Amino acid sequence: MNRNRLQDIIPRLVLSPSVALIVVFVYAFIVYTFYLSMTDSRMLPSYGFVGFDNYEKLWALRHWWRALSNLAIFGSLYIVICSVLGLFLAILLDQKIRGEGFLRPIYLYPMALSFIVTGTAWKWFLDPGIGLENTMHQWGWTGFEFAWIKDRNLAIYTVVIAAVWQSSGFVMAMFLAGLRGVDGEIIKAAQMDGASNVTIYRRIIIPMMRPVFLSAFVVLAHLAIKSYDLVVALTGGGPGQATELPATFMYSYTFTRNQMGIGASSAIIMLVMIFSIIIPYLYSELRPGRQR
Amino acid sequence: MSAKPIPVGAVSAGNKMLRVLLYAVLILFALYYLLPLYVMTVNSVKPLAEIRQGDMLSLPSVLTFEPWAKAWSSAQIGVQPTGLKPYFFNSVLMVVPAVAISTILGALNGYILTKWRFRGDDVIFGLILLSCFIPFQIALIPAARILGTLGIAGTTTGLVMIHVVYGLGFTTLFFRNYYAAFPTELVRAAQIDGAGFFQIFRRILLPSSAPIIVVTVIWQFTNIWNDFLFGVSFGDFDSQPMTVALNNLVSSSGGVKEYNVHFAGAILAALPTLIVYVVSGRYFVRGLMAGAVKG
Numbered sequence: 001m002n003r004n005r006l007q008d009i010i011p012r013l014v015l016s017p018s019v020a021l022i023v024v025f026v027y028a029f030i031v032y033t034f035y036l037s038m039t040d041s042r043m044l045p046s047y048g049f050v051g052f053d054n055y056e057k058l059w060a061l062r063h064w065w066r067a068l069s070n071l072a073i074f075g076s077l078y079i080v081i082c083s084v085l086g087l088f089l090a091i092l093l094d095q096k097i098r099g100e101g102f103l104r105p106i107y108l109y110p111m112a113l114s115f116i117v118t119g120t121a122w123k124w125f126l127d128p129g130i131g132l133e134n135t136m137h138q139w140g141w142t143g144f145e146f147a148w149i150k151d152r153n154l155a156i157y158t159v160v161i162a163a164v165w166q167s168s169g170f171v172m173a174m175f176l177a178g179l180r181g182v183d184g185e186i187i188k189a190a191q192m193d194g195a196s197n198v199t200i201y202r203r204i205i206i207p208m209m210r211p212v213f214l215s216a217f218v219v220l221a222h223l224a225i226k227s228y229d230l231v232v233a234l235t236g237g238g239p240g241q242a243t244e245l246p247a248t249f250m251y252s253y254t255f256t257r258n259q260m261g262i263g264a265s266s267a268i269i270m271l272v273m274i275f276s277i278i279i280p281y282l283y284s285e286l287r288p289g290r291q292r
Numbered sequence: 293m294s295a296k297p298i299p300v301g302a303v304s305a306g307n308k309m310l311r312v313l314l315y316a317v318l319i320l321f322a323l324y325y326l327l328p329l330y331v332m333t334v335n336s337v338k339p340l341a342e343i344r345q346g347d348m349l350s351l352p353s354v355l356t357f358e359p360w361a362k363a364w365s366s367a368q369i370g371v372q373p374t375g376l377k378p379y380f381f382n383s384v385l386m387v388v389p390a391v392a393i394s395t396i397l398g399a400l401n402g403y404i405l406t407k408w409r410f411r412g413d414d415v416i417f418g419l420i421l422l423s424c425f426i427p428f429q430i431a432l433i434p435a436a437r438i439l440g441t442l443g444i445a446g447t448t449t450g451l452v453m454i455h456v457v458y459g460l461g462f463t464t465l466f467f468r469n470y471y472a473a474f475p476t477e478l479v480r481a482a483q484i485d486g487a488g489f490f491q492i493f494r495r496i497l498l499p500s501s502a503p504i505i506v507v508t509v510i511w512q513f514t515n516i517w518n519d520f521l522f523g524v525s526f527g528d529f530d531s532q533p534m535t536v537a538l539n540n541l542v543s544s545s546g547g548v549k550e551y552n553v554h555f556a557g558a559i560l561a562a563l564p565t566l567i568v569y570v571v572s573g574r575y576f577v578r579g580l581m582a583g584a585v586k587g
Contacts, residue, residue: 114518
């Protein structure tokens with residue numbers, strides 16, 4: 001009996017350090033940051049309560065709006081292009097391709113790289129003076145122009161280019177796993193009914209990929225909102241503030257501009273954005289009955 | 293040319309065209325994904341002068357490994373001309389314990405959450421899982437304070453601790469999903485035979501955990517090696533990881549931009565994860581699928 005009691009306690013005892021760490025480093029930190037966002041903290045945390053002043057200031061900042069509109073452009077293009085490209089490549093690879101085992105890792109390896117490496121490579125590739133533009137000039141196409149990375153209105157699209165390069169292979173792998181899970185019988189039946197391949201994909205297979213679309217959306221959306229390293233390495237947020245995202249905004253307001261209160265409030269907004277996507281998703285995935 | 297009837301393969305000739313097109317598109321995309329790696333590699337062994345005037349796709353006419361040597365041991369990083377070497381070892385010293393600890397904790401958590409269930413365990417799992425998704429910006433200010441209070445600010449120990457904490461969500465998720473499929477009857481039978489908590493884990497679950505351990509280790513290794521935000525926020529010279537050093541190398545404003553050295557450095561920073569990926573990428577993908585698609 002005593003032994004059983006002990007056996008009951010041990011699991012909880014072993015679990016408790018992890019739970020304690022998570023409670024402190026995640027949930028208490030959220031509370032603390034939220035509290036800081038209501039204070040007059042500047043270079044260091046200070047505890048003069050100012051209510052929602054920082055949020056008011058934040059939403060009055062052109063810089064913050066720029067970061068948000070950049071996130072909207074970057075996030076939507078990143079998610080859409082990665083999903084479309086990923087699905088497209090997965091469908092192509094699923095046609096009993098010889099050499100699939102050779103091609104798949106080539107599509108996938110970028111995700112093993114850090115965003116800093118990706119940013120370094122693409123920064124140079126996109127630099128008109130030394131990269132693609134210069135190479136085209138060397139090859140004799142002197143009218144070729146590709147200087148998006150220097151252009152305030154277009155620089156954000158270069159972030160999309162690099163991020164899609166890094167993540168689309170991963171989305172491809174997700175869709176490929178989904179396609180491989182499709183029941184062959186259904187397809188056979190459709191073929192018997194005389195459906196063309198295009199129809200089979202459009203009407204049957206792609207609609208069956210709904211859960212993969214959802215997973216891909218969740219993964220990509222939260223990556224987009226968290227995006228930080230890539231922008232730092234690729235453009236440094238510039239030219240001007242042209243590629244500033246909420247994550248880089250938060251960092252610069254908190255640590256270089258000494259506006260910790262505003263930085264904290266921007267972090268809280270980021271958290272709200274992510275949780276409003278993630279929590280409904282996790283809830284629907286973990287609902288009893290859908291549990292695996 | 294001849295009166296021969298068009299073969300039955302009219303359709304199949306069209307099909308053949310389609311196959312050719314299919315392969316062409318697939319190869320085109322392979323080139324797209326390989327291009328940056330090719331460009332980096334080729335230009336990391338060219339002298340600077342050749343990069344400046346030549347095109348980026350051409351093979352080097354003069355082959356030099358000078359940039360690699362320089363990136364590794366003498367390039368200016370921040371204020372000191374140390375090369376990336378010390379930072380490489382900073383990364384290693386940070387990654388190894390962080391991966392080991394977070395994997396062990398994740399395994400135990402997954403074991404408890406599936407085989408020793410108790411009231412409210414799904415709430416605890418939910419809380420742990422949610423931690424995978426928080427924007428780390430939320431943690432930067434308080435984490436800096438806590439590390440300072442504990443006296444481990446700017447140290448490798450501090451970074452290890454941070455990476456363990458923010459990796460727990462993933463490691464717990466991986467092991468929980470894996471152990472959920474493991475027959476609970478075996479655990480119950482062992483319990484009746486009088487085996488204890490750790491005995492059951494060591495003798496029954498651990499021996500069949502190799503696949504998920506591989507997945508978790510690769511996932512954690514890749515993420516922690518590639519981390520930049522925590523490294524730049526909480527590291528100093530003795531603890532800054534490779535990614536931070538690479539960024540300092542590339543974005544240092546003074547003097548001539550030595551692109552070839554930058555590329556050699558970028559490849560050096562990418563090499564460990566690339567090697568891990570090449571050696572065991574199959575498991576990596578399979579594990580990601582298990583974690584990401586099936587949630």
